[in-house]
Amino acid sequence: MKFARLGPIGQESPAVLVNDTYFDISAITADITGEFLASTRPDAVRAAIEAGSLPAIENADALRIGAPIVRPSAVICIGMNYAAHAAESGSLPPEIPIMFLKTPNTVVGPNDSVEIPRGSTKTDWEVELGVVISKRASYLDSPDDSINHIAGFVTANDVSERDFQMAVSGGQWSKGKCAPGFNPTGPWLVTPDEVDYQNLSLKSRVNGEIRQDSTTADQIFDVNFVIWHLSQYLALEPGDLVLTGTPEGVALSGRFPYLSAGDVCEIEIEGLGVQRQEFTAYEGVHK
Numbered sequence: 001m002k003f004a005r006l007g008p009i010g011q012e013s014p015a016v017l018v019n020d021t022y023f024d025i026s027a028i029t030a031d032i033t034g035e036f037l038a039s040t041r042p043d044a045v046r047a048a049i050e051a052g053s054l055p056a057i058e059n060a061d062a063l064r065i066g067a068p069i070v071r072p073s074a075v076i077c078i079g080m081n082y083a084a085h086a087a088e089s090g091s092l093p094p095e096i097p098i099m100f101l102k103t104p105n106t107v108v109g110p111n112d113s114v115e116i117p118r119g120s121t122k123t124d125w126e127v128e129l130g131v132v133i134s135k136r137a138s139y140l141d142s143p144d145d146s147i148n149h150i151a152g153f154v155t156a157n158d159v160s161e162r163d164f165q166m167a168v169s170g171g172q173w174s175k176g177k178c179a180p181g182f183n184p185t186g187p188w189l190v191t192p193d194e195v196d197y198q199n200l201s202l203k204s205r206v207n208g209e210i211r212q213d214s215t216t217a218d219q220i221f222d223v224n225f226v227i228w229h230l231s232q233y234l235a236l237e238p239g240d241l242v243l244t245g246t247p248e249g250v251a252l253s254g255r256f257p258y259l260s261a262g263d264v265c266e267i268e269i270e271g272l273g274v275q276r277q278e279f280t281a282y283e284g285v286h287k
Helices: 034-038 041-051 083-088 143-149 162-167 223-231
Strands: 002-006 013-018 021-024 075-079 098-102 127-133 150-157 201-206 209-215 241-243 264-269 273-280
Touching: 013 041, 034 041, 034 127, 127 201, 127 223, 127 264, 143 150, 143 223, 150 241, 150 264, 150 273, 223 241
Parallel strands: 075 241
Antiparallel strands: 002 013, 013 021, 075 098, 127 150, 127 241, 201 209, 201 264, 264 273
């Protein structure tokens, strides 16, 4: 299944996409929350699809697409999880997963515009496979247990400000990862039965020109290992979002310019959908 949330910011309604048609599932759940994902209600949605009892959403194509999950309690990220990206960053491949955090308010709709932060000269893109948690994961016995704690997968853009991340970070990356809107997510949350998540094509484009073109098969630490490993150090809760790293082809490599106002970034993962953001200039003090 492909879950989605449609409507203006703060007024999104839950939906499911079936054969290019969005159907309203608000009679089953008020929203795509961790509580919903941990319950049996996704099975009720599947049964309603099979029964043909869900109402179609009229003019769905005219509606804004929100992030396919409500604001999670945590966004946990894995750094340098593709060897070629580690190399272009000037680092050796890590021997254990590198973890950092993004704030939950970075999660926005897949096509929402992203404001370049005040003083930024090095705003960068990163296509990433996102994993959404379905039930609490703490001290899992083995990587094989991970799939039982995964609600589905999303396309994500781990937008980064490299000066904030590297030069003024104090050794911690999150300062360059947490500006508002720095995690466009979606368009859909796709359930595991529809995703070959260890062999997905990932691409990014800036102003129509290809930047990243890789596959999740090139990950150093695969999805199952990442979820198991994280569970040894923290408890993942239903609805939490885990970003699993980006392949080579970012501006940090020195091969491409950083993002400027007016640039358009497209992020695509096979089977999980395409997202598109226009980057805009900082417009004044936020209060």
